[in-house]
Amino acid sequence: MRRLRNDLPYAFRPPKPRAWFRPLGLLANRLYLQRKYAVNRLDDSGFDRVKELSRAGHAVLLAPNHADHSDPHVVTELIARHDMKSHFMAAREVFEVSKLGAFALESMGVYSVDRDGPDLSAIKTSITLLEKSSDPLVIYPEGEIYHHHERLDPLHEGVASILLKAAARMNGGKEAFLVPVGIRFHHDAAVEATFRDRLSRLEDRIGWTPRPALSIDERIVRLGTGLLGLKEMEHTGENGRGRIQDRLTSLCDALLSAAEGRHGRDPKSVTAPERVRAQRYRIRKRLLDAEKPPTAVERDELLDDLDRVFTALQAHSYIGDYFLAEQTLDRRAETIMKLEEDLLGFPNYPTPRTARVTAGEPIPVSKMLAAGELFAKGGATPLTALLEARLAALLA
Incomplete structure (x- = not known):
C-alpha cells in the first residue's frame, strides 16, 4: 500500500491489445x-x-x-x-x-x-x-x-x-x-536468515537502536507497536491504550471522522475502505475545482487530509491479531514486508x-x-x- 497524494486530473486509459507486443x-x-x-x-x-x-x-x-x-x-x-x-x-x-x-x-x-x-x-x-x-x-x-x-x-x-x-x-x-x-x-526457509538485518534497518529508520539480540517475534511486535504509537502521537497527540486492534481501529476512525467533519460524510460509505474512497473523491474534487481553485493555504490543508486518509487506510490494513495469532514463517515474512513498505516505500524480496x-x-x-x-x-x-x-x- 503506497502513499497516494494524487491531485492530478484523471483520464481513462482503455485497453489496446497489440498482437506484436x-x-x-x-x-x-x-x-x-x-x-x-x-x-x-x-x-x-x-x-x-x-x-x-x-x-x-x-x-x-x-x-x-x-x-x-x-x-x-x-x-x-x-x-x-x-x-x-x-x-x-x-x-x-x-x-x-x-x-x-x-x-x-x-x-x-x-x-x-x-x-x-x-x-x-x-x-x-x-x-x-x-x-x-x-x-x-x-x-x-x-x-x-x-x-x-x-x-x-x-x-x-x-x-x-x-x-x-x-x-x-x-x-x-x-x-x-x-x-x-x-x-x-x-x-x-532461507528468508528467516534475512529477518534480523531487515528489522535492524527498520528500527534504525524510526530512530531506534537496533536490538538484534531480541527474538524475531518480539522485535516485530515491538516495532509494530512503536510505529502505531508514533502515528497516534502525530495525529491525536497521545499514545493509545489497550489491545493493538482496538488502537488501530480507533486511530482509523479518528482520522476519517476528522476528514468527514471538514468534507462531509457519504451515508452509503460504511466500512473503512468505503469511507476512505469517499473522502479521497471529495478532497480531489475540491483540489481540481477549475471554477473556484483552492487557495495555497487550502490546497496544503487538502493535501494534508489526503495524507491523513491514507494513514487511516494503513491503520485499517493491519490486522492486529494476524501475526499475534500464529507466528509462522510466512506470516513473519509478510509482516516484515508490510512494515518495509510503510517505512521504506517498498518491500524486499530477498529469497x-x-x-x-x-x-x-x-x-x-x-x-x-x-x-x-x-x-x-x-x-x-x-x-x-x-x-x-x-x-x-x-x-x-
Whole structure:
C-alpha cells in the first residue's frame, strides 16, 4: 500500500491489445516475477475449467485476492500458461508511473480505473468486454494490497455489479461465470536468515537502536507497536491504550471522522475502505475545482487530509491479531514486508518464493439469474457474499 497524494486530473486509459507486443510483454512479465518479486515457482490448479469456459465462448470474470504486488504478474503468467489471453482492470496510478509503462499496460489489454470515484468508462469497458469477448477479465475485489494472504479483506460489490449487468445483456447461449481465485505465497526457509538485518534497518529508520539480540517475534511486535504509537502521537497527540486492534481501529476512525467533519460524510460509505474512497473523491474534487481553485493555504490543508486518509487506510490494513495469532514463517515474512513498505516505500524480496494459485469452482451467474437465485437489481450484495465465502475457503 503506497502513499497516494494524487491531485492530478484523471483520464481513462482503455485497453489496446497489440498482437506484436504480446510476446515482449509476456517475457517482461516473467522477468519481473523472477527478478523483482522473487517468484521462482508457480503452482496452479483449477484453470483447466476456466480455459474450458473461455473456449466455449462464455464470459469469465476472475476475482483473485490481492495481497502482493506481484499478483497481476502471477495471474498474467498463469493465463498465458493455459494458452489464453486476458484483460485486467488496474488502478489509474500504475498508468501514471511512466508513458512507456502505460503503453505496455494498454498493449497487454489492461485498462484503468479511478478507485475513488464513479468511473463510468471503466465500468462500461468491463461490461462490454464481458459481453463481446470470451477472454477472462481480471478484477481484484479487495481493491488494495494488504499483505496478509491468509485473511481476506471485505470485498467491494463493484465486481458483482459489473458481472450482473453484463449477464443481463448476453444472448445466443453465452453465459456469465464468476471465478474466485485464491493466491498464496510461500517463502523459502532461507528468508528467516534475512529477518534480523531487515528489522535492524527498520528500527534504525524510526530512530531506534537496533536490538538484534531480541527474538524475531518480539522485535516485530515491538516495532509494530512503536510505529502505531508514533502515528497516534502525530495525529491525536497521545499514545493509545489497550489491545493493538482496538488502537488501530480507533486511530482509523479518528482520522476519517476528522476528514468527514471538514468534507462531509457519504451515508452509503460504511466500512473503512468505503469511507476512505469517499473522502479521497471529495478532497480531489475540491483540489481540481477549475471554477473556484483552492487557495495555497487550502490546497496544503487538502493535501494534508489526503495524507491523513491514507494513514487511516494503513491503520485499517493491519490486522492486529494476524501475526499475534500464529507466528509462522510466512506470516513473519509478510509482516516484515508490510512494515518495509510503510517505512521504506517498498518491500524486499530477498529469497525465492512460491505462488500457489487455485481457481475455485465457477459461480454460474447466468443460471442463478434464470433460476431466481439472484436478481439483476439487488443481486450484487448476495453475490459478493458468496464470492467472499468461496475466496476465504480457498485461502484457509
